Amino acid sequence: MYPPKIGYVIPDNVKEAVEFLESHDDAKPLAGGHSLIPMLKLRIIRPSYLVEIRRLPELHYIRVEGNVVKIGSMSTHYDIVKANIPLLSETASKIGDPQVRNMGTIGGSISHLDPAADYPAALMALDAKVKIRSNRGERVENFSSFAKDMFTPDLNQGEIVTEIEIPLLKDYKYSYQKLERRAGDFAIVGVAVALKVNGDVIEDARIGLTAVNKTAVRATEAEKILMSGKISEKLIEDAATKAMDYANPTSDIRGSAEYKKKMVKVMTRRAILAALSR
Amino acid sequence: MKVFEKDQKVKIHLKINGQDYETETEPRRLLVHVLRELGFTGVHIGCDTSNCGACTIIMNGRSVKSCTVLAVEADGSEILTVEGLAKDGKLHPIQEAFWEKHALQCGYCTPGMIMEAYWLLKENPNPTEEEIREGISGNLCRCTGYQNIVEAIKLASQKLRMELPKAH
Numbered sequence: 001m002y003p004p005k006i007g008y009v010i011p012d013n014v015k016e017a018v019e020f021l022e023s024h025d026d027a028k029p030l031a032g033g034h035s036l037i038p039m040l041k042l043r044i045i046r047p048s049y050l051v052e053i054r055r056l057p058e059l060h061y062i063r064v065e066g067n068v069v070k071i072g073s074m075s076t077h078y079d080i081v082k083a084n085i086p087l088l089s090e091t092a093s094k095i096g097d098p099q100v101r102n103m104g105t106i107g108g109s110i111s112h113l114d115p116a117a118d119y120p121a122a123l124m125a126l127d128a129k130v131k132i133r134s135n136r137g138e139r140v141e142n143f144s145s146f147a148k149d150m151f152t153p154d155l156n157q158g159e160i161v162t163e164i165e166i167p168l169l170k171d172y173k174y175s176y177q178k179l180e181r182r183a184g185d186f187a188i189v190g191v192a193v194a195l196k197v198n199g200d201v202i203e204d205a206r207i208g209l210t211a212v213n214k215t216a217v218r219a220t221e222a223e224k225i226l227m228s229g230k231i232s233e234k235l236i237e238d239a240a241t242k243a244m245d246y247a248n249p250t251s252d253i254r255g256s257a258e259y260k261k262k263m264v265k266v267m268t269r270r271a272i273l274a275a276l277s278r
Numbered sequence: 279m280k281v282f283e284k285d286q287k288v289k290i291h292l293k294i295n296g297q298d299y300e301t302e303t304e305p306r307r308l309l310v311h312v313l314r315e316l317g318f319t320g321v322h323i324g325c326d327t328s329n330c331g332a333c334t335i336i337m338n339g340r341s342v343k344s345c346t347v348l349a350v351e352a353d354g355s356e357i358l359t360v361e362g363l364a365k366d367g368k369l370h371p372i373q374e375a376f377w378e379k380h381a382l383q384c385g386y387c388t389p390g391m392i393m394e395a396y397w398l399l400k401e402n403p404n405p406t407e408e409e410i411r412e413g414i415s416g417n418l419c420r421c422t423g424y425q426n427i428v429e430a431i432k433l434a435s436q437k438l439r440m441e442l443p444k445a446h
Contacts, residue, residue: 002307002311006284007283008282008305008348009279010280030351033348037328037347037348038346041327078340098394098412098416102342184329184416
């Protein structure tokens with residue numbers, strides 16, 4: 001299968017990339033291409049030009065600065081796995097398969113914004129910020145508002161994601177649990193959990209869910225339950241049950257809506273227990 | 279900045295299995311097409327949807343599915359295909375292990391499987407069975423049930439670790 005005929009642009013830097021994208025309405029940035037190239041083959045999109053941003057050196061970095069981690073948008077899933085970032089590296093390790101992780105990028109993934117993608121669960125739990133660049137300058141958005149709707153990031157023509165910023169959760173226990181139909185598939189349900197434990201209480205709980213809504217969500221009421229008393233089987237059970245309130249899945253090839261909703265409870269419980277056992 | 283129009287032929291340079299190649303391609307063509315035209319037909323087109331892994335090659339040190347990379351994107355890259363593994367008429371230890379463990383039936387997935395095993399063993403020279411199975415989760419085999427492939431990669435890992443002291 002060939003993609004449709006396309007022009008191709010290799011900019012020398014981000015400035016040239018955004019200028020070209022701004023002045024060509026149906027040009028698209030090309031990151032790792034592992035969603036974009038399959039969509040081209042299927043003629044779901046027919047851009048005039050692809051603007052290659054994957055190899056721009058200024059978008060390749062992972063830096064810890066004090067209590068935050070700054071990630072250049074063209075960092076691959078492999079780079080992120082290797083960087084040992086609490087919660088995010090484990091999430092990246094569950095994406096696709098090794099070859100996909102070698103090419104796919106975090107910036108590309110969140111700009112595509114598949115509702116069943118893995119990163120959004122962790123990025124919601126982490127209150128990530130997204131840095132966006134255009135001809136007119138830079139803006140920073142919370143990931144929760146950046147992810148407007150399925151396949152609909154808060155990006156205008158001529159804008160690209162340049163950086164993702166997350167807090168460095170040094171003293172947290174964490175886990176990303178993914179239910180998949182077969183290895184390498186998208187999530188049926190994905191749950192990212194990060195917990196700050198002090199003795200037998202949880203001081204801070206963060207629970208992000210992916211694949212069970214149009215966009216990823218943070219299960220705040222479930223988090224509150226986890227922080228409401230001593231850690232016990234019942235507390236975990238109640239929190240996992242509450243997480244189901246945040247799931248509004250649709251029936252598809254990967255399962256019925258009813259099944260997925262029930263699995264939110266199962267996977268949330270597993271994620272909490274896996275995190276606590278770290 | 280370079281701008282190529284949709285019908286324009288783009289000159290690209292690739293270093294494949296240690297040799298330099300220059301060729302021309304339209305921007306829409308995939309790396310797997312160009313590699314096969316240059317004679318590297320060990321790079322197979324299976325599903326063409328980045329699921330099956332038959333087109334797996336090593337590009338700049340990392341395994342990738344060449345059906346999901348545009349040829350223009352690979353300009354300037356170093357590429358290793360299955361044809362580049364055997365040296366001086368002697369099979370690579372991974373190829374030997376696939377032979378000895380009978381890790382194939384029809385053989386269609388084999389070049390991709392071997393290239394992914396090559397990358398896996400470079401990253402992790404002594405993988406557990408679970409790590410091997412996860413490592414080849416992007417490569418589909420419809421004949422073997424994977425058992426002998428996993429055995430072959432285990433054997434290859436032993437062979438390569440025994441070879442290592444000699445190489446240095």
